[in-house]
Amino acid sequence: MHSRFVTLNGDEEVGVALNTMNERRVNGAPVVDKDNNLIGIVVKHDLYKFLTERGRYPKYPLDRAMTYKVITATEDEDIVTVAKRLRRHDIMAVPVVDGLKVIGLVSLEDIVDYFINQNTNE
Template identity: 35%
Template sequence: MTIATILNQKGRDVFKTDPATTLVEVVKMLRDKGVGAILVAEGEKLCGILSERDIVRALSNHGGSALLRPASEFMTKDVMTCTEDETIVSVMSRMTTGRFRHMPVVKGRKIAGLVSIGDVVKFRIEETEREAEDMRAYIAAG
C-alpha cells in the first residue's frame, strides 16, 4: 500500500500558514483544526513545519513572549517529505527513525497532503490484519 491510499481515504486537506503568522495564531489553528502540526508555506512552497513539540520547545526556551513571535522562528526548516507513491512501510520507517510524527506529502514542488504517524500505523495495522485474514482463508480452503 502507498501513501496515496491514506490520502485518498482521509483526504488531502492541509492546514498551512505563512512564515509571519505568530505562534499564538498557530496555537489557535492547532486547537480549532484538531491537528498536531501546521505546514508553513509561501504559496505552494514548503518552508517548514510547526508541530506541538516545536511550540513546547519555544515556550520552554523563550517563555510566553514566544507566542508573539513569528512561526518562522520556531518551525522545523529541514522538513523530510514523501511522495504519494512511497510505501506506507517505508514512510513509517523514516518517521520512526527520524523521531517525528508528521510528514508532508509532495507532488513535484507542490504540497499534496500531510500524513501523521497515527495515519501510517493505522493503515499498516489494517493491511496486516487483511493479510492475516487472507492467510487464514487460504489455509481453511486447503
C-alpha cells in the same frame, strides 16, 4: 495519506498558529509560503518550548519558531519506505509533496491504520 490537512503560513504569528492547531486538533503542520510551497514544519511542543524561552512572544512570526529542514515523502513512495523514514528520524508525520507543493500528510497513525485494515481485509 490525508489530503485534508492544516497548513500554516510562515509570517503568521506563533500565537495564531498555536490557536489554529488547537482548534483543528492537530499536533503539527507544514508551513508554506505565499505560493503554497513548503518552507518548514512546526509541532505544538516546539511552539510551547519557543514561548517559554526568555524574550519570545506569541506575536513573533512563525518562521522564527519552525523547523526548516523538513523530512518529506512523495505520493509514489510505498508505505513501508515512509514508515521506515518516520522511525529513522523519530518523527510522527511527514508532508507528502509534489515538488515543493504539499499535497498531503502521512502520520504514524495512518500507517498503523493501513496495516490494521490490510490484516482485517484478508
